Amino acid sequence: MKITLSVIKADIGSIGGHVAPSRKLQNTVEAFVRDRGAQLLRDCFVSHTGDDIAILMAHGRGPGNREIHKLAWDAFVTGTQTAKQEGLYGAGQDLLKDSFSGNVHGMGPAVAEMEFDERPNEPFLFFAADKTDPGAFNYPLYLAFADPMNTPGLILSPKMSKGFRFVVMDVNHTEGDRIIELNVPEQLYDLAALLRDPERYVVESVWSRATGEQAAAVATSRLHNIAGKYTGKDDPVMLVRVQMSFPATGEILTPYATGHIVAGAMRGSHQMPLMPVMQNTGTSYFDGPPLVSCAGFCVHEGRLTEPVDAFAQPFWDTVRDHVARKAIEMRRQGFFGAAMLPMSELEYTGIVEKLAELDGSFRVRAEGAKRAAA
Ligand code: F6R
Numbered sequence: 001m002k003i004t005l006s007v008i009k010a011d012i013g014s015i016g017g018h019v020a021p022s023r024k025l026q027n028t029v030e031a032f033v034r035d036r037g038a039q040l041l042r043d044c045f046v047s048h049t050g051d052d053i054a055i056l057m058a059h060g061r062g063p064g065n066r067e068i069h070k071l072a073w074d075a076f077v078t079g080t081q082t083a084k085q086e087g088l089y090g091a092g093q094d095l096l097k098d099s100f101s102g103n104v105h106g107m108g109p110a111v112a113e114m115e116f117d118e119r120p121n122e123p124f125l126f127f128a129a130d131k132t133d134p135g136a137f138n139y140p141l142y143l144a145f146a147d148p149m150n151t152p153g154l155i156l157s158p159k160m161s162k163g164f165r166f167v168v169m170d171v172n173h174t175e176g177d178r179i180i181e182l183n184v185p186e187q188l189y190d191l192a193a194l195l196r197d198p199e200r201y202v203v204e205s206v207w208s209r210a211t212g213e214q215a216a217a218v219a220t221s222r223l224h225n226i227a228g229k230y231t232g233k234d235d236p237v238m239l240v241r242v243q244m245s246f247p248a249t250g251e252i253l254t255p256y257a258t259g260h261i262v263a264g265a266m267r268g269s270h271q272m273p274l275m276p277v278m279q280n281t282g283t284s285y286f287d288g289p290p291l292v293s294c295a296g297f298c299v300h301e302g303r304l305t306e307p308v309d310a311f312a313q314p315f316w317d318t319v320r321d322h323v324a325r326k327a328i329e330m331r332r333q334g335f336f337g338a339a340m341l342p343m344s345e346l347e348y349t350g351i352v353e354k355l356a357e358l359d360g361s362f363r364v365r366a367e368g369a370k371r372a373a374a
């Protein structure tokens, strides 16, 4: 049976700053989706990670479907009314357009979708990250789908030995989707050369070369490219199918034990380690640290099982301690060098304005000028 998984997420307001949505807000969004989506959806699941609410939907209408996207958009618009009534901070923050026009791409919410023939057993993982951007998934996807040091299945399982196809998007190109397709292992170094720059080149999807099936879908939208100014970090979501001809759940999860450094945290302008957290965790230290949650499901005839919280297992407590220490270490460096993002990625304009102001006060010393002339 053909099934589509769509996850659409947005920050439409939160308590105590950019921390977490109120229970009432999340309930409003969920009630709307369950009520209005009764005919449209086979199933749904609503959760939050940091200040973002994500709506995961299972249906039969394919990716980019107008009705499905409108359902999510309307749920966020209705939620925004609740957020305003409650006086939540940043109410409606990610709804960048006034009216719905076909689908939510380019309107603010992040979207990850895939359509596939449901296997008899169809396990998949739903990731949601907050206070970071879509490039945060480059590192874990590279390791999980291209590196046998992380994923022994690449050498042990005949179903995976043909490798995977990565579709990578140049997210700086705003006039349309500029993409490249690379097959690993043959083009491993080409892939590495692109993915080392996660602010520009972002994995959009991954496909099995043995079966042609889609394994992963990542939300690639960058809010400042849409709005032309800072409106919040992009806070991506991702779907990954697991087991059999795809990496095992544990092979997909393993890279998150590193706490790799990503763009984000305070004012969307820093480099901080990504912390794997439990579902429905808010932000705290330095408006972060950047968070990632993961819910595992099986989908059967479009019905979702209850989720299993992948990062709730005790192993991840040690990882969280490690990531917290790494975060504190990075923060000791304040705004110097690698601790803060390069100028092109700063989400606030203060420094650019200050440097323009100071530029007029620079002078070239007279002797220096003479030496240069000679
Ligand atoms: C980062 C983020 C926060 C805010 C910060 C200031 O993505 O959302 O770090 O940038 O709390 O927020 P404003 O400018 O709303 O006061």
Ligand code: MG
Pocket: 011, 014, 017, 018, 019, 051, 090, 093, 232
């Ligand atoms: Mg926010």
Ligand code: MG
Pocket: 011, 050, 051, 052, 130, 131, 232, 233, 235
């Ligand atoms: Mg957020």
